[in-house]
Amino acid sequence: MRSNLMMTAAAGAILATGMTTAVVADGHATDLTLCWAAWDPANSLIELSKDFEEQSGHTMNFEFVPWTSFADRMLNELNSRGQLCDLMIGDSQWIGGGAENGHYVKLNDFFDANGISMDDFLPATVTGYAEWPKNTPNYYALPAYADVVGWTYRKDWFERPELQAEFMDTFGRVLDVPASLAELKDIAEFFQGRDIDGTMVYGAAIYTERGSEGITMGVTNALYNYGFQYQNPDQPYDIEGFVNSAGAVEGLQFYKDLYDVGTPPGSSNWYMGENIDAYRSGQVAMQMNFAFIWPGVEADENVGGGNSGYFANPPGPAGQFAQLGGQGISVVAYSEKQDAALEYIQWFAQPEVQQRWWDLGGASALRAVVEQPDFATSQPYAQTFLDSMAIVKDFWAEPAYADLLIPMQERMHNFVIAGEGTAQEALDGLVRDWIEVFEDEGKI
Amino acid sequence: MIHSPMDRAAAKTPDGVAKRIRGLSDRTIAWIFVAPTLFLLLAVNIFPLIWTIRLSFTNFRVNRPNNDVEWVGLRNYQRILNDPDVWATMQATAHFLIWTIVLQVLIGFTLAYLINKKFKGNDLWTTIIVFPMMLSPAVVGNFWTFLYQPQIGLFNYAVTFFTGGDPASFSMIGDVHLAPWAIVIADTWMWTPFVMLICLAGLRSIPDSIYEAAECDRASKWRQFWTITIPMALPFLMLAVLFRGIENFKMFDLVVQLTGGGPGNTTTLTSIDLKREAFEKWRTGYSSAYAVILFVTVFGLASIYVKALNKVKER
Numbered sequence: 066m067r068s069n070l071m072m073t074a075a076a077g078a079i080l081a082t083g084m085t086t087a088v089v090a091d092g093h094a095t096d097l098t099l100c101w102a103a104w105d106p107a108n109s110l111i112e113l114s115k116d117f118e119e120q121s122g123h124t125m126n127f128e129f130v131p132w133t134s135f136a137d138r139m140l141n142e143l144n145s146r147g148q149l150c151d152l153m154i155g156d157s158q159w160i161g162g163g164a165e166n167g168h169y170v171k172l173n174d175f176f177d178a179n180g181i182s183m184d185d186f187l188p189a190t191v192t193g194y195a196e197w198p199k200n201t202p203n204y205y206a207l208p209a210y211a212d213v214v215g216w217t218y219r220k221d222w223f224e225r226p227e228l229q230a231e232f233m234d235t236f237g238r239v240l241d242v243p244a245s246l247a248e249l250k251d252i253a254e255f256f257q258g259r260d261i262d263g264t265m266v267y268g269a270a271i272y273t274e275r276g277s278e279g280i281t282m283g284v285t286n287a288l289y290n291y292g293f294q295y296q297n298p299d300q301p302y303d304i305e306g307f308v309n310s311a312g313a314v315e316g317l318q319f320y321k322d323l324y325d326v327g328t329p330p331g332s333s334n335w336y337m338g339e340n341i342d343a344y345r346s347g348q349v350a351m352q353m354n355f356a357f358i359w360p361g362v363e364a365d366e367n368v369g370g371g372n373s374g375y376f377a378n379p380p381g382p383a384g385q386f387a388q389l390g391g392q393g394i395s396v397v398a399y400s401e402k403q404d405a406a407l408e409y410i411q412w413f414a415q416p417e418v419q420q421r422w423w424d425l426g427g428a429s430a431l432r433a434v435v436e437q438p439d440f441a442t443s444q445p446y447a448q449t450f451l452d453s454m455a456i457v458k459d460f461w462a463e464p465a466y467a468d469l470l471i472p473m474q475e476r477m478h479n480f481v482i483a484g485e486g487t488a489q490e491a492l493d494g495l496v497r498d499w500i501e502v503f504e505d506e507g508k509i
Numbered sequence: 510m511i512h513s514p515m516d517r518a519a520a521k522t523p524d525g526v527a528k529r530i531r532g533l534s535d536r537t538i539a540w541i542f543v544a545p546t547l548f549l550l551l552a553v554n555i556f557p558l559i560w561t562i563r564l565s566f567t568n569f570r571v572n573r574p575n576n577d578v579e580w581v582g583l584r585n586y587q588r589i590l591n592d593p594d595v596w597a598t599m600q601a602t603a604h605f606l607i608w609t610i611v612l613q614v615l616i617g618f619t620l621a622y623l624i625n626k627k628f629k630g631n632d633l634w635t636t637i638i639v640f641p642m643m644l645s646p647a648v649v650g651n652f653w654t655f656l657y658q659p660q661i662g663l664f665n666y667a668v669t670f671f672t673g674g675d676p677a678s679f680s681m682i683g684d685v686h687l688a689p690w691a692i693v694i695a696d697t698w699m700w701t702p703f704v705m706l707i708c709l710a711g712l713r714s715i716p717d718s719i720y721e722a723a724e725c726d727r728a729s730k731w732r733q734f735w736t737i738t739i740p741m742a743l744p745f746l747m748l749a750v751l752f753r754g755i756e757n758f759k760m761f762d763l764v765v766q767l768t769g770g771g772p773g774n775t776t777t778l779t780s781i782d783l784k785r786e787a788f789e790k791w792r793t794g795y796s797s798a799y800a801v802i803l804f805v806t807v808f809g810l811a812s813i814y815v816k817a818l819n820k821v822k823e824r
Contacts, residue, residue: 137788144572144791166572258677265660265677276769331659333683334769348660464573468790475594475774483685483773 094122095405100139100150101392103129104337106210106357109425116421117412123405132337133277136467143168143397151400152409154209154392157193162464164197169205169395175407176204181414187211189457190430194393199462206393207410208430210357213453214286214388216249217344217362218242218351220374222261231255242376246290246319249351249379253327256350268327269351270343271320273482274336278470280477281460282336283353284320285388289458290381291316302508304499309492312383317488319381321481333482344368353378355390356453359446360426375449377456389457391428465506472498558804565798572791585798595799597774598782604689605696605764605778606757610750612697617704618746622738624705625712635709639702646699650766653695657681657767682768685775692764692776696757704749711745712738740824747818751811758807779803 099114101107107129114125128149130138136156142149143163155163163169176182183191183204190208197205222228223240232240236251243249253268260266272283285293292312297303307313324332329348332339337354344352345365363369378387394413396406412418419431423443428450429435441448461469473495480491503509533541565585569578589595620638624631641649656664659677669676681691715737723733761780764770770777783803787796 275771331680479773
């Protein structure tokens with residue numbers, strides 16, 4: 066009798082499990098995979114997505130790849146029409162290729178049907194992460210992570226009276242956040258090789274990385290502000306005299322000078338990770354880096370808690386700009402779970418989710434979040450984030466962006482780090498390389 | 510010669526017995542055994558090679574599936590061979606190849622010669638010396654990046670300790686002139702043990718009786734070294750050169766980890782350049798032509814070398 070009861074109970078349990086599964090299947094519970102880079106914000110997204118799982122019944126899986134191999138891995142996935150990723154937070158430069166090669170689903174109808182308006186997001190992020198062609202209302206992504214290059218500095222060092230006095234004697238002004246790139250170079254030079262608390266420190270950690278996109282993401286912060294333009298504003302793909310203008314040459318020379326006089330020895334192949342390490346370990350007085358690192362800086366026991374300050378990329382003679390980072394979230398065209406993926410985007414676009422995204426250490430591009438009266442004081446870096454997002458410029462987002470990026474990496478590294486030729490020759494060479502690419506692409 | 514009951518049974522088996530197994534001939538059975546291997550070889554080696562050669566004459570780009578694929582003849586080859594940057598990477602590769610082989614053979618042979626002497630603890634020393642080649646190249650790259658670090662790197666400290674300079678005054682991987690040597694040193698550290706092991710096998714294959722005969726003839730140690738040790742170990746040395754040459758021609762991970770191909774292009778080897786063309790710029794046709802050129806170069810040089818190696822072995 067007892068065994069019969071046990072059998073009945075087991076059968077009931079199996080039936081119940083089967084019924085539960087059937088109910089979930091009926092409700093279209095889906096396993097979704099989101100692909101992104103492996104970095105701090107990705108961890109925040111995992112945390113955030115738990116709410117989505119709870120609400121929707123879908124399960125979220127994550128495929129995160131380190132930045133150094135992110136483009137290789139993910140573009141390979143898209144080009145091979147792989148079905149690994151249902152959602153892709155691809156780099157901003159990929160939007161052209163994603164749209165033209167049919168990798169991303171066009172989202173206009175979906176946005177219209179669900180009341181998602183691009184007017185609700187910061188204009189720079191819409192242009193940078195979502196539109197193709199640029200400045201046209203064709204959307205292939207929802208702005209997901211707003212990011213920009215800015216600066217972090219050792220506020221505690223800057224405030225030291227003896228350094229203040231020495232700086233004043235040398236430069237005749239207060240040691241403070243630089244008001245221009247030229248002033249930034251002075252400060253970097255001032256700290257270079259200085260002994261602070263028994264440790265030799267250096268001026269600034271800047272982007273110099275050779276293999277992926279590092280030096281381009283760094284050098285553009287000087288080029289833009291000295292007059293570099295990607296093309297003639299009145300004639301697309303007309304680059305001669307814009308890429309290699311006199312101002313651009315001056316800007317490139319500035320970046321090389323900054324590298325030569327104000328950066329740690331051996332920092333010839335540094336990007337985000339190396340800059341963070343140098344700053345947090347107390348090697349440098351300032352670091353150039355994307356804004357995503359700021360929550361980590363604040364939380365750091367050595368440099369956080371008021372020891373660090375933040376400032377937007379300082380202006381140059383031709384204006385104030387900063388290199389855009391960040392990404393939009395897209396639905397992959399090869400996914401068989403597009404409905405569920407779109408559900409995720411609809412959920413992610415909600416103001417309360419975006420607010421929680423910011424609270425968890427993400428960077429919302431939604432105006433309802435960043436334009437709140439108390440946003441600027443919500444974190445020590447929030448005002449700098451706003452200032453920086455207002456001055457962004459991005460690299461080419463053409464389908465051939467990689468063909469444009471690689472020669473820029475080579476030309477910039479050859480000049481800035483290896484000291485080959487002159488700034489004029491480097492930019493003239495870049496013009497030749499880019500013209501060849503555009504000719505191959507049939508653009509000119 | 511019949512040695513065992515199995516041999517005797519096999520000898521008694523009449524010819525063509527296989528024909529009675531499901532009506533298959535010996536030849537068919539042989540094909541059944543060989544076919545899977547042959548198929549794998551064709552699928553994994555021969556087909557991709559032929560496909561690559563075919564693509565090398567087109568403008569195909571794997572990231573532009575919607576574009577028409579055009580037959581461009583020899584244009585890709587012409588572009589590559591006329592590109593000064595490609596020749597610069599060839600030059601960097603040649604520098605890396607020559608110096609790593611020279612250093613690894615010299616040091617590896619010397620270590621093998623010393624280890625070959627019977628002394629207490631030589632097994633332990635062999636294990637210690639062999640350790641670096643057990644590591645992953647990416648790990649070695651990372652490890653040497655720290656060693657070369659100007660502020661905290663042990664390498665810089667050691668160099669400047671002897672020269673009296675400031676450790677932070679020079680950077681092995683940040684200096685155009687030093688970076689090529691930085692990768693040569695790291696690769697030599699990693700792969701010299703491999704050369705040592707091959708040389709050790711060569712040295713241990715020389716019979717003691719030859720040295721004993723030389724002793725009887727009152728030949729000096731120096732004379733024994735040049736007339737017995739070197740000639741008899743030479744085929745092994747040449748084999749080590751062949752292995753290291755082919756491996757270093759393909760060198761990628763260690764260099765990427767150490768220098769990323771920089772500063773500038775000074776350590777951009779052909780494999781790194783090819784990867785950028787194929788999987789960053791996605792110029793599939795162009796990179797296929799590039800790969801074919803490299804394949805022909807390695808295959809040609811290796812064939813010549815193997816012929817020379819065979820001649821040395823025949824002596």
